[in-house]
Amino acid sequence: MTDFWGELVGLLSDWRIFVALAVTAIAGVMRGYSGFGTAVLLAPAYSVLWGPRIGVPVMLLMELFVSMQLLPKAFGQADRRVMLPIGGAAVLFTPLGAFILLTADQDLLRRFIGGFVLVFGLLLSSGWRYHGSRPLPLNLAVGSVAGMLKGATGISGPPVILYLLAGPEEAKRHRANLILFFAVISVISVIPPALGGLVGWTVLAKVVLLLPVLLLCVPVGARLFHVIPDRWYRRLALAFLVTTGLITVLA
Numbered sequence: 001m002t003d004f005w006g007e008l009v010g011l012l013s014d015w016r017i018f019v020a021l022a023v024t025a026i027a028g029v030m031r032g033y034s035g036f037g038t039a040v041l042l043a044p045a046y047s048v049l050w051g052p053r054i055g056v057p058v059m060l061l062m063e064l065f066v067s068m069q070l071l072p073k074a075f076g077q078a079d080r081r082v083m084l085p086i087g088g089a090a091v092l093f094t095p096l097g098a099f100i101l102l103t104a105d106q107d108l109l110r111r112f113i114g115g116f117v118l119v120f121g122l123l124l125s126s127g128w129r130y131h132g133s134r135p136l137p138l139n140l141a142v143g144s145v146a147g148m149l150k151g152a153t154g155i156s157g158p159p160v161i162l163y164l165l166a167g168p169e170e171a172k173r174h175r176a177n178l179i180l181f182f183a184v185i186s187v188i189s190v191i192p193p194a195l196g197g198l199v200g201w202t203v204l205a206k207v208v209l210l211l212p213v214l215l216l217c218v219p220v221g222a223r224l225f226h227v228i229p230d231r232w233y234r235r236l237a238l239a240f241l242v243t244t245g246l247i248t249v250l251a
Contacts, residue, residue: 012209025213031218035074038063042058045244045247046059050206060189061207066214093148101152113153113155116153130162142163160178
């Protein structure tokens with residue numbers, strides 16, 4: 001326990017924690033508003049600040065808490081016929097991705113995370129979406145890719161988001177679908193890093209400082225969902241995504 005308090009005190013004198021707090025607040029508002037945004041902002045930002053083997057486990061633990069915060073209301077609004085197969089496949093493939101996190105070169109992995117977020121932001125900006133049907137085999141394939149990405153990078157959302165957002169559902173249903181997916185996968189995604197020894201006092205101290213900010217900002221974003229026009233929010237969110245991806249690649 002002495003190590004934990006030492007880590008906590010050390011963080012308060014480190015400029016990086018204040019950058020992390022600011023990015024965490026933005027991610028919390030994004031997550032509350034749209035149902036996604038935690039991982040795609042925090043995984044690259046934390047990886048630049050502390051490296052993927054610290055940054056990704058910190059983000060995964062925080063994602064777990066915020067998913068549980070949003071899940072109760074979203075569960076009844078989500079399309080469980082589509083989302084549960086996607087979530088189930090993602091759960092099965094997350095450990096495979098976690099093996100990459102545990103064994104890959106950290107600088108290479110950090111740049112991959114940044115490049116992945118950058119491409120995702122540009123795709124969203126372009127307006128491209130998947131416009132086909134959603135048969136079960138394709139749901140399983142999307143979930144499998146998302147799970148592998150979740151384990152390796154902490155980011156599972158892009159393939160699922162691009163797959164779902166082209167559908168005819170209203171914004172409320174889209175948001176609930178994403179919340180349900182992230183809740184399902186967040187439970188399993190913290191297990192491989194914990195078993196691999198990545199969740200120590202260094203990670204837990206950062207979670208203790210950052211999590212309250214995230215939990216406070218998520219309800220703010222949820223309230224803004226009923227106030228701010230979607231087009232305004234979308235432009236701002238995409239600007240943050242592209243900027244974060246660029247910084248991660250070039251840092």
